[in-house]
Structure formats: structure tokens, C-alpha cells
Amino acid sequence: AQTVTQSQPEMSVQEAETVTLSCTYDTSENNYYLFWYKQPPSRQMILVIRQEAYKQQNATENRFSVNFQKAAKSFSLKISDSQLGDTAMYFCAFMTGGGKLIFGQGTELSVKP
Amino acid sequence: DSGVTQTPKHLITATGQRVTLRCSPRSGDLSVYWYQQSLDQGLQFLIQYYNGEERAKGNILERFSAQQFPDLHSELNLSSLELGDSALYFCASSVDLAGYETQYFGPGTRLLVL
Numbered sequence: 013a014q015t016v017t018q019s020q021p022e023m024s025v026q027e028a029e030t031v032t033l034s035c036t037y038d039t040s041e042n043n044y045y046l047f048w049y050k051q052p053p054s055r056q057m058i059l060v061i062r063q064e065a066y067k068q069q070n071a072t073e074n075r076f077s078v079n080f081q082k083a084a085k086s087f088s089l090k091i092s093d094s095q096l097g098d099t100a101m102y103f104c105a106f107m108t109g110g111g112k113l114i115f116g117q118g119t120e121l122s123v124k125p
Numbered sequence: 126d127s128g129v130t131q132t133p134k135h136l137i138t139a140t141g142q143r144v145t146l147r148c149s150p151r152s153g154d155l156s157v158y159w160y161q162q163s164l165d166q167g168l169q170f171l172i173q174y175y176n177g178e179e180r181a182k183g184n185i186l187e188r189f190s191a192q193q194f195p196d197l198h199s200e201l202n203l204s205s206l207e208l209g210d211s212a213l214y215f216c217a218s219s220v221d222l223a224g225y226e227t228q229y230f231g232p233g234t235r236l237l238v239l
Contacts (some may be wrong), residue, residue, distance in 0.1 A: 057230035115168040
């Protein structure tokens with residue numbers, strides 16, 4: 013069975029600094045997608061970034077980038093120049109063909125002024 | 126705003142009752158997914174519909190059922206409610222042409238069973 017593990021339940025970072033959230037996953041499949049979703053206090057689930065497993069290049073979206081290590085089954089999220097609005101729960105998620113998303117337990121990130 | 130709408134936003138009911146949660150996908154999206162977010166189980170996939178047909182089932186209880194209508198909106202029916210069914214229920218949608226498209230989430234329905 014596929015599993016997703018986020019080993020950091022809580023993290024904090026100072027405004028304008030950089031923080032990295034960790035995620036590992038377990039699968040025997042070769043084709044899959046990985047996602048980071050953000051859930052702010054409003055509880056809305058917001059897509060942050062996605063990575064196709066067949067792509068070697070790490071995905072980036074403005075201040076957000078990933079470090080995808082396929083062999084190690086690792087998918088970390090780096091947030092640069094952290095802003096107060098980045099305070100949220102961050103979920104790593106794994107998707108195989110068919111579309112079912114499997115989520116990690118989440119990392120609660122606090123950005124401090 | 127993801128373009129996915131869910132109603133109602135909040136629902137308070139009693140044990141043993143039945144409720145219906147409604148979801149309208151983004152324009153053009155054919156697939157609808159339902160997820161449950163609870164404190165003890167985290168975010169769990171319940172069920173997927175594609176163009177009116179059930180495509181995949183996850184950890185969905187027999188007391189729960191869903192359907193997708195010809196206009197592509199979906200309803201999740203929860204019956205014989207128990208305290209443990211209190212959770213945030215999300216609907217997500219995607220185009221789902223090849224099974225790997227990004228899912229966009231609605232704002233959720235917060236269900237409280239008393």
C-alpha cells in the first residue's frame with residue numbers, strides 16, 4: 013500500500029527566512045504525481061506545487077520549490093522569503109493513476125514576525 | 126477561489142440522522158472526489174465519480190453513499206450518523222482525462238454530530 017509520511021508535525025520560521033518541509037512516500041509504482049497542498053486557518057485546501065515523477069527537474073512556483081529524490085522516495089518543499097501569509101498546515105500528497113490522493117499527516121508551519 | 130462549490134458550509138445534526146452534502150465541480154471538470162478530514166484519521170479519500178459513474182472507492186462506510194448527476198454535481202449522503210462522523214468533508218474536482226490531473230478543492234462542509 014502507498015503511504016506518505018511527514019515527520020515534522022510542527023515547524024516555525026522567521027519572516028523572510030527559508031524553511032524546508034520534509035515528506036517521504038512509499039510505493040512500488042513508477043508513474044505517479046506528488047503534490048503539496050496548503051491549508052490555512054480558513055481550512056481551504058490550496059494547491060502549492062506539483063511534481064511529475066517522470067520529470068527529473070524539480071518543480072518551482074515563485075517562492076516555492078521542491079527537492080524531488082525519486083530513488084530515496086523523498087519530496088521536500090522549500091519556502092523562500094517566508095511571509096506571514098504562509099502560516100498554514102502543509103500536506104504532502106501522492107497520486108497514482110485514477111486520481112486518488114493519499115495524504116500525509118501534515119506539518120503545521122508558523123511564520124513569526 | 127478554486128471554482129468548486131460546496132453547500133452547506135456548516136451542518137449540525139444529531140446522532141442517527143441523515144444529511145446530504147452537495148458539490149458543484151469546476152466548469153469542464155468531469156471527475157468529483159470526496160474526502161473526509163478528521164482529527165484522528167487525517168485526510169482520507171472516500172469515493173470518486175467520473176461523468177456520472179463511480180470510478181474508485183476508498184475508506185467509505187456502508188452508511189455513506191454518493192452519486193453524480195447528469196449536470197455533474199455530486200451529493201454525498203451520510204446516514205445513521207454517529208459522533209465519530211463529525212469531520213470536515215471536502216469535494217474536489219479535476220478534468221481527469223488521463224488520471225493524473227490536479228484536483229481542486231472546494232471550501233468544505235463542516236459536519237458536527239451531537
